[in-house]
Amino acid sequence: MPSIRSTKIAVIGSGLMGSALARAFAAAGHDVAVWNRTHSKARAVGGGTVAFEDLGEAVSGRELVVVSLSNYAACAELFSSQAVASALAGKTMVQLTSGSPADARSGLEWARAHGVGYLDAAILAYPAFVATDYATVFYAGSRSVFDRHSETLQAIAKNSVYVDEKIGSAATLDCAILEAYYGGTLAVLHAAAMCKAEGLDPKAFFAQKNSFLGLISVTADAAQGMIENNDFSGNQCSLNTHVAAIEHIVRLSSDARISARFPQELLENYRRALSAGLGDKELPAVFSTLSNS
Ligand code: NAP
Numbered sequence: 001m002p003s004i005r006s007t008k009i010a011v012i013g014s015g016l017m018g019s020a021l022a023r024a025f026a027a028a029g030h031d032v033a034v035w036n037r038t039h040s041k042a043r044a045v046g047g048g049t050v051a052f053e054d055l056g057e058a059v060s061g062r063e064l065v066v067v068s069l070s071n072y073a074a075c076a077e078l079f080s081s082q083a084v085a086s087a088l089a090g091k092t093m094v095q096l097t098s099g100s101p102a103d104a105r106s107g108l109e110w111a112r113a114h115g116v117g118y119l120d121a122a123i124l125a126y127p128a129f130v131a132t133d134y135a136t137v138f139y140a141g142s143r144s145v146f147d148r149h150s151e152t153l154q155a156i157a158k159n160s161v162y163v164d165e166k167i168g169s170a171a172t173l174d175c176a177i178l179e180a181y182y183g184g185t186l187a188v189l190h191a192a193a194m195c196k197a198e199g200l201d202p203k204a205f206f207a208q209k210n211s212f213l214g215l216i217s218v219t220a221d222a223a224q225g226m227i228e229n230n231d232f233s234g235n236q237c238s239l240n241t242h243v244a245a246i247e248h249i250v251r252l253s254s255d256a257r258i259s260a261r262f263p264q265e266l267l268e269n270y271r272r273a274l275s276a277g278l279g280d281k282e283l284p285a286v287f288s289t290l291s292n293s
Contacts, residue, residue, distance in 0.1 A: 023047035028155035101168025122174030197256035232285035
């Protein structure tokens with residue numbers, strides 16, 4: 001195996017994700033310092049990492065500083081200290097705390113004001129999957145800064161995706177994927193609840209996983225082309241027909257006395273598209289009513 005260049009890294013935050021990231025960097029042969037507000041957690045990271053009680057000492061002499069805290073409010077609180085900002089000057093920070101694009105923009109503003117190099121990043125993985133083929137990390141910011149560190153960053157996810165110079169682009173892509181994930185998951189759980197309420201073993205639904213995942217995949221592909229061309233016409237199934245199908249789901253939920261809030265919300269969204277005169281268009285036509293509101 002070709003030997004990698006060992007980079008001096010500090011990982012700030014020893015929560016579930018920060019600990020996994022720190023151990024992955026260390027396992028790849030990097031020299032890793034860890035710091036956490038609650039020091040006992042930093043000491044527990046292990047895997048060849050070195051825990052520091054003082055943040056300034058943890059980042060001293062480090063080329064890369066990776067941050068993984070609960071949220072941007074926690075980061076703002078930590079980095080509001082002048083001593084911390086001075087300790088980070090001249091280093092490259094990879095901000096792996098999840099946030100919105102606006103959070104990423106405010107992070108870059110802070111970094112520029114304090115002479116800190118900055119990449120905003122978003123990780124799409126549970127800690128157990130860090131460093132495996134199932135982990136993806138999106139990066140936004142300066143292309144040259146990303147290129148300089150991309151080999152080192154491979155330690156946490158082989159699938160490192162540079163998205164764009166626009167600092168909010170990684171967070172945007174992360175939010176988009178997470179919306180599909182959480183929305184899709186809620187739909188799956190509600191579907192299983194409908195089956196159970198009607199006395200059908202949810203196993204029967206889960207056995208059809210490939211059929212609904214396949215439908216979503218085909219629809220996503222069709223939607224992409226239709227959105228690009230701003231043309232939602234077609235000859236497969238009109239929105240009028242789809243709305244009738246969603247009405248059945250609402251009725252089943254009400255009849256079976258389970259929550260109908262989720263299908264009702266779907267119905268309202270799709271009905272708005274009918275009100276906008278799109279009833280004879282294909283399903284992705286709903287996009288026009290969402291992007292214009
Ligand atoms: P976690 O286990 O709850 O860890 C949170 C970390 O934030 C701890 O180190 C905590 O320090 C620190 N923290 C909170 N408030 C702080 C403050 N005011 N000052 C200093 N440190 C503070 O959370 P996690 O699961 O590791 O998540 C970390 C980030 O990774 C989040 O942005 C999350 O969205 C993202 N993420 C997580 C996953 C996942 O599956 N876990 C997946 C993708 C992305 P203390 O120990 O002192 O409380």
